[in-house]
Amino acid sequence: MDKQKEILNAALKLFTEYGFHGTPTSKIAQEAGVANGTLFHYYKTKDDLIIALYTDIKQRLGFCVLQDVKSGDSVYEQAKQFYTAAMQWGIENSLEFRYVQQFASSPYVAMIPEELKEQSNITINLIKQGIKEKIIKVTPAEYAMTLISSHLYGVNQYINEHKMSAAKQKLFVAESFELVWKMIT
Amino acid sequence: MDKQKEILNAALKLFTEYGFHGTPTSKIAQEAGVANGTLFHYYKTKDDLIIALYTDIKQRLGFCVLQDVKSGDSVYEQAKQFYTAAMQWGIENSLEFRYVQQFASSPYVAMIPEELKEQSNITINLIKQGIKEKIIKVTPAEYAMTLISSHLYGVNQYINEHKMSAAKQKLFVAESFELVWKMIT
């Protein structure tokens, strides 16, 4: 087992359960099954760990979402693909998803590293293309992006609170995409 | 000046700036211009204060939103009224709005007092009426509510990040309501 990953796992679990200030580094080390000093060997400070965890999650999400989008497809198909992949990931990794939200509405947002922000450029560009093709009516692209994102968060939250079968979930997600799509086109 | 309110004000300012764990009670007392002990005279624990602040904000928002909704109006008019009022309040009280978000995506959510949850019944009922009248197509009402709420948060965030004139803001808000309305009807 990679101790560094154990630390991230433990941190994710405890941070989402008790919040940043509610979880001492000692408890994280304990949960991860490593010594206190080991944690600080990998992460200089607690803040470092908090930000590293965010970065790690974002990268995993980004990789998963970009994976099976075919650039030849129509804007609609690509957008649907993005949306569905992100949602599915959010459902399967609800702790990670909650962590991202918690992080995003905390003062730590100000510390998000620049390279992470660039990741969203791909999706923004897709929307811009949709606007250029006059398919998407909502402008500017950043605004449309915000609408889609918050919609995604909302639906994810609803799904997490109202458990349903995997099949029903898929249908629900597909329908929810049609709702946003209808809204922005 | 009411010292209790000063404490809430100071807490709001510091919590949104430095987070829950980033602001010691001593700093709150200092910012409020009261002694350390006074804070604990009004709030038994720090958690008490955090929850009390949330409750206070929610009640103020609720009061403001309910204020000028006429029960005789159509579902559309009432919904628009609700949405616009909430948004306007969120723009004018951005610190409070951010605090609500921060709180909602923290472990403190689990501690929200029951009586606060009942407040949303009025809006839920309005949506239910809209469903009964076959104006609103998205069911169940709780789902529609979630969609509207997350939309509202998203638009609010966008407005806060992209400053514009008051007139433009109003137009923007009105248009954004038409977007959600189109989505759920």
Add this chain to the structure above:
DNA sequence: ATTCAGATTGACTAATCACTCTACAAAGGT
């Protein structure tokens, strides 16, 4: 005038926490 309950203070404390430090082990590289 006296009483009394609540408000206010700020020094104090017990506990906690982020982080350091030293020691040792494992793993390579030469």
Add this chain to the structure above:
DNA sequence: ACCTTTGTAGAGTGATTAGTCAATCTGAAT
């Protein structure tokens, strides 16, 4: 074999913090 780097441990520390407490103050009621 020897050295260097890296990983791991866990006791220790200085600072910080939530919360206490005894004392004083305020104002209203009797």
